Amino acid sequence: MPCQSSDELKALVIEAKKYTKDGKVADYIPALGKANPKDLSIAIHYPDGPCISAGDIERKITLQSISKVISLALVLMDRGSDYVFDYVGMEPTGDPFNSIAKLETMIPAKPLNPMINAGALVVTHMIKGKSIEERFQRLVSFIRELTNDPTVNYCEEVARSEFETAHLNRALCYFLKQHKIIDEDVEQLLDLYTKQCAIEMNCLDLAKIGVVFAMDGVDPVSRRQIMPPDIARICKTFMVTCGMYNASGEFAIKIGIPAKSGVSGGIMGAVPGRFGIGIFGPALDEKGNSIAGIKLLELLSAKHSLSMF
Numbered sequence: 001m002p003c004q005s006s007d008e009l010k011a012l013v014i015e016a017k018k019y020t021k022d023g024k025v026a027d028y029i030p031a032l033g034k035a036n037p038k039d040l041s042i043a044i045h046y047p048d049g050p051c052i053s054a055g056d057i058e059r060k061i062t063l064q065s066i067s068k069v070i071s072l073a074l075v076l077m078d079r080g081s082d083y084v085f086d087y088v089g090m091e092p093t094g095d096p097f098n099s100i101a102k103l104e105t106m107i108p109a110k111p112l113n114p115m116i117n118a119g120a121l122v123v124t125h126m127i128k129g130k131s132i133e134e135r136f137q138r139l140v141s142f143i144r145e146l147t148n149d150p151t152v153n154y155c156e157e158v159a160r161s162e163f164e165t166a167h168l169n170r171a172l173c174y175f176l177k178q179h180k181i182i183d184e185d186v187e188q189l190l191d192l193y194t195k196q197c198a199i200e201m202n203c204l205d206l207a208k209i210g211v212v213f214a215m216d217g218v219d220p221v222s223r224r225q226i227m228p229p230d231i232a233r234i235c236k237t238f239m240v241t242c243g244m245y246n247a248s249g250e251f252a253i254k255i256g257i258p259a260k261s262g263v264s265g266g267i268m269g270a271v272p273g274r275f276g277i278g279i280f281g282p283a284l285d286e287k288g289n290s291i292a293g294i295k296l297l298e299l300l301s302a303k304h305s306l307s308m309f
C-alpha cells in the first residue's frame with residue numbers, strides 16, 4: 001500500500017529539523033560520514049494497513065544498532081530465553097553503547113544487556129547456522145518477513161567500512177572470548193555483525209517492523225504471528241530500558257514509547273497496540289541518537305499522548 005504524505009507530519013518535521021544543526025553525523029564508521037546532516041524523515045505504519053509519512057522516505061539507511069533488537073528476537077526464537085540470558089544480562093548500563101568498562105568490573109564478565117555492543121556481539125554469536133553466510137541469510141530472511149519486503153539486503157560499502165575500522169568491537173570480542181562468553185573466531189563474528197549492522201531499508205520498512213512489535217509479534221497485514229508475543233514483549237521492554245543507549249531514562253520520561261536507535265540516525269518505534277514508527281535523521285547528539293528524530297518523537301508524543309506510562 002502506498003504511503004500517504006501527511007501535512008501534520010510535515011509540519012512536525014519542519015519544526016524538529018531546526019535541531020539538526022546541533023548534531024553531528026557519525027563518522028567513526030567512515031561510510032556513514034557521507035550522510036546529509038540536514039535530512040529528516042518519518043513514516044508511521046498503522047495496523048490496519050495505511051501508512052503516513054513526511055520527508056524523503058525512499059532513502060535507504062543502514063540499521064546499525066536497530067538490528068540488535070531484531071537479532072535478539074531471532075536468537076530468542078532459536079535458543080529460548082533461559083539459554084540467551086545465561087550469556088547476556090537484562091540491566092541498563094548508564095554507559096555509552098560501545099563501552100568496555102563494565103565488562104571488566106562485573107563478575108562474571110557477561111554483558112549487561114543485548115542493546116550495548118558487547119551484548120549484541122554475544123547475541124549475534126548465538127544466531128544458529130552452519131556458516132556465517134547461512135546465519136546471515138537467516139537474519140535477512142527474518143527481516144524480509146518482518147518488513148514484507150523481499151528486496152531487503154545489506155550495504156556492502158558500509159559493512160566493509162565498519163569491518164575495517166571496528167577496533168573497539170574487536171577488543172570487546174577478544175575480551176568476551178577470554179572470558180568464555182563467546183567461542184568463535186573473532187574475525188568471523190565481526191564479519192557477521194558488521195553485515196547485520198549494514199542491513200538497509202527505508203523508513204517505511206522500519207515503521208513496518210515497529211508495527212509488528214507494537215502488535216505483539218503479529219504482522220497486521222498478513223495476520224501471521226511472526227514471533228511469539230512473549231518475545232515481542234521482551235524486545236519492547238529492552239527498547240524501553242536500553243533502546244536509546246544511556247539516554248533511555250530521559251527518553252522514557254519525555255516520550256514514553258519502546259524505541260531503538262542506531263548511529264546511522266535511524267529510530268524504530270513501536271507504540272503498543274497503536275502503530276509503528278520509522279525515522280531517519282543522521283545528525284546525532286552526543287550519545288549517538290538522532291537529535292532531530294528525538295525532537296520529532298517528543299512533539300508527536302505530546303500531541304497524541306503516546307506515552308505508555
Ligand code: GLN
Pocket residue numbers: 063064065066097098117162169197261262263264288
Ligand atoms: N555498528 C555500530 C557499532 O557497532 C552500531 C552502533 C550503534 O548504532 N550505536 O559501532
